[in-house]
Amino acid sequence: MCGIIGYVGTRPCRDILFRGLRKLEYRGYDSAGISIIDGGRFKLLHSVGNLDNLEARLSELDGEGTVGIAHTRWATHGRPSNENAHPHTDCSGRFAIVLNGIVENYLSLRSQLQQEGHEFTSETDAEVVAHLIERAYRGSLRDAVAEAFRQMEGHFTYCAVAVEEPEVIVAVRKETPLVVGLGEGENYVASAIPAFLSETRRVIFPEDAEVVVVTRDSVEITSLAGDTVSRSPQIVDWDEEAAEKAGYETFMLKEIHEQPVALADTLAERVGPDGRVILEGLGLSFEALRSLRQVNIVACGTSYHAGLVGKYALERWARLPVEVEVASEFRYRDPVIGPGSLCLAISQSGETADTLAAMRLAREAGAHVVAVTNIVGSQATREAHGVLFTRAGLEIGVAATKTFLAQVMAMLLLALYVGQERGHLATEDVRGFTEELRRIPGLLRDYLEEGAAGRVEQVARRHTNSRFFLCLGRNISLPVALEGALKLKEISYIPTDAYAAGEMKHGPIALLEEGSPVLVVATDSCVYDKLISNVQEVKARGASVIAVASEGNVGLTDMAEEIFYVPRTHEMLSPLLSVVPLQLFAYYVAKHKGEKVDQPRNLAKTVTVE
Ligand code: F6R
Numbered sequence: 001m002c003g004i005i006g007y008v009g010t011r012p013c014r015d016i017l018f019r020g021l022r023k024l025e026y027r028g029y030d031s032a033g034i035s036i037i038d039g040g041r042f043k044l045l046h047s048v049g050n051l052d053n054l055e056a057r058l059s060e061l062d063g064e065g066t067v068g069i070a071h072t073r074w075a076t077h078g079r080p081s082n083e084n085a086h087p088h089t090d091c092s093g094r095f096a097i098v099l100n101g102i103v104e105n106y107l108s109l110r111s112q113l114q115q116e117g118h119e120f121t122s123e124t125d126a127e128v129v130a131h132l133i134e135r136a137y138r139g140s141l142r143d144a145v146a147e148a149f150r151q152m153e154g155h156f157t158y159c160a161v162a163v164e165e166p167e168v169i170v171a172v173r174k175e176t177p178l179v180v181g182l183g184e185g186e187n188y189v190a191s192a193i194p195a196f197l198s199e200t201r202r203v204i205f206p207e208d209a210e211v212v213v214v215t216r217d218s219v220e221i222t223s224l225a226g227d228t229v230s231r232s233p234q235i236v237d238w239d240e241e242a243a244e245k246a247g248y249e250t251f252m253l254k255e256i257h258e259q260p261v262a263l264a265d266t267l268a269e270r271v272g273p274d275g276r277v278i279l280e281g282l283g284l285s286f287e288a289l290r291s292l293r294q295v296n297i298v299a300c301g302t303s304y305h306a307g308l309v310g311k312y313a314l315e316r317w318a319r320l321p322v323e324v325e326v327a328s329e330f331r332y333r334d335p336v337i338g339p340g341s342l343c344l345a346i347s348q349s350g351e352t353a354d355t356l357a358a359m360r361l362a363r364e365a366g367a368h369v370v371a372v373t374n375i376v377g378s379q380a381t382r383e384a385h386g387v388l389f390t391r392a393g394l395e396i397g398v399a400a401t402k403t404f405l406a407q408v409m410a411m412l413l414l415a416l417y418v419g420q421e422r423g424h425l426a427t428e429d430v431r432g433f434t435e436e437l438r439r440i441p442g443l444l445r446d447y448l449e450e451g452a453a454g455r456v457e458q459v460a461r462r463h464t465n466s467r468f469f470l471c472l473g474r475n476i477s478l479p480v481a482l483e484g485a486l487k488l489k490e491i492s493y494i495p496t497d498a499y500a501a502g503e504m505k506h507g508p509i510a511l512l513e514e515g516s517p518v519l520v521v522a523t524d525s526c527v528y529d530k531l532i533s534n535v536q537e538v539k540a541r542g543a544s545v546i547a548v549a550s551e552g553n554v555g556l557t558d559m560a561e562e563i564f565y566v567p568r569t570h571e572m573l574s575p576l577l578s579v580v581p582l583q584l585f586a587y588y589v590a591k592h593k594g595e596k597v598d599q600p601r602n603l604a605k606t607v608t609v610e
Helices: 014-027 051-058 107-114 126-137 141-151 251-257 259-267 286-290 301-318 355-363 378-382 402-421 427-449 451-463 474-494 502-504 530-540 575-593
Strands: 003-008 031-038 041-047 067-073 095-103 155-162 165-174 179-182 186-188 202-204 208-215 218-225 292-300 323-326 340-346 370-373 384-390 471-473 496-500 517-522 544-550 562-566
Touching: 003 095, 003 155, 003 544, 014 031, 014 051, 014 186, 031 095, 031 179, 041 051, 041 126, 051 301, 067 155, 067 165, 107 126, 107 218, 126 155, 141 155, 141 165, 141 208, 141 370, 141 544, 155 496, 165 517, 186 208, 186 218, 186 530, 251 259, 251 323, 251 451, 251 575, 259 402, 259 427, 286 402, 292 575, 301 323, 301 402, 301 474, 340 355, 340 402, 355 370, 355 378, 355 502, 370 402, 384 402, 402 427, 402 474, 402 575, 427 575, 451 575, 471 474, 471 502, 471 530, 471 544, 474 496, 496 502, 502 530, 517 530, 517 575, 530 544, 562 575
Parallel strands: 292 323, 292 340, 340 370, 370 384, 471 496, 471 517, 517 544, 544 562
Antiparallel strands: 003 067, 003 186, 031 041, 031 067, 095 155, 155 165, 165 208, 179 186, 179 202, 208 218
């Protein structure tokens, strides 16, 4: 949450910083600000609301300053306002900082500083950092930043600049992202690579508690104590075009259409010529796989739904008991986990605070932890014993789509792999599934190219005034119903519930009245007949059924007002196709309601706070 960028170089940096913020806007967008050192003082600009508001006022920040820091905020402490927008400065106006994360002990630090005479101008936790630096400064910004860090608790990344050292940015991180971009005669620091991807692909990922001093010609990394740390640059091969909308009206729509590629890339090189699954990097030996006793999946939001798909697959194919839990609950339980447990932590960003905490708990208890993530170099990859990368490419839309599908693909591959290695699946069964998995990207591409979006849009347009949706599914289609409901809630703001279809008569059926729209995931499955009975039950209460069904299914035509047909596949792989019309449905309901689909209210793409 929150995006930060800093630039030090020879070019006037106002527009460079603003362009960087644009690329980070998905991390938060309730206020923003820029601070540039110019003529021995800071020039500061703050604005409330998203970056359009800051852009409209950019010309107020004139000058040729070539060093600056900027921030786009997702409010945690203090409502969105000019006062609470970053950068924050100290009492003397000599230091400015931007921060992402939370300073957990800020109240005690703040009252200490106030007793010493420091005056605060905002309600944020971040402002204490500027005052801590002011208090600690003895002629070295690097040392003052390190000293402030020692006094702070929580998880955060911050960058500081000082008018007395006008050619330097100092940055440090603790459990939240920080990446350094290396240019020619200029350097960057940021929360994420897209912020400077148009300028450089050479990056360094500093570790926690390493103090990074960046000038236009150098990047020096030291431990808190001041010992030199050497970190080699890496080259990122991300496609810059991927960060643009490429002709689509929104990132979310573009990302929905990128799903065939995300699936193909996540599958690539993971199936051998004999059709068996090859997964490297899990850090699990054959013996360790064989002696596994249980799997614990931890994740949040959409990633949790991918974990639920993983449960059905692992139980069926690997015959292991699987628990899936939202990370914020898992971390505060006393879970029964230890040696012999495989903990799968699913997080597209690899930075979600609750998921990271759950991983640590599992690791300390002796479990083998594997991160399933989309981001190379993310915190989750550093804290896990092994990593399974999804390869969905950069996702900007706040509502996850292509990363979800890639996570589902990763879960299916992992379940097949564990089943095959533990001897529960015969080679010909694995081959059958992997051959079918290989067909899916093409099936999905054809489905999208043949006008699926237009058909869903027609139906969605008629539902912009609906007051409520219910989504139903059974078995491996239940996570699909849950994910469809989450998309509707996130971007259309229409209250939506999701239920196991067989559970409906135990309560939620009472919600239904004449015409209530009920979305049912009714693709081919072993529980199809049971599901049809549930559809009859909702019909009998007057519901208007919108079904997702396997192509060629004519049995539903009398029961459903609308049917979104998806290509036929094996039921265990069906979430890879059946969720797509639900993503599109949510998208078009939100669009025709006039909502800002890429920037849903109150949300941020990366949730680095508890
Ligand atoms: C929903 C969505 C969120 C995330 C959740 C976890 O569209 O994007 O629910 O899935 O915040 O994020 P990651 O996967 O980054 O841990």
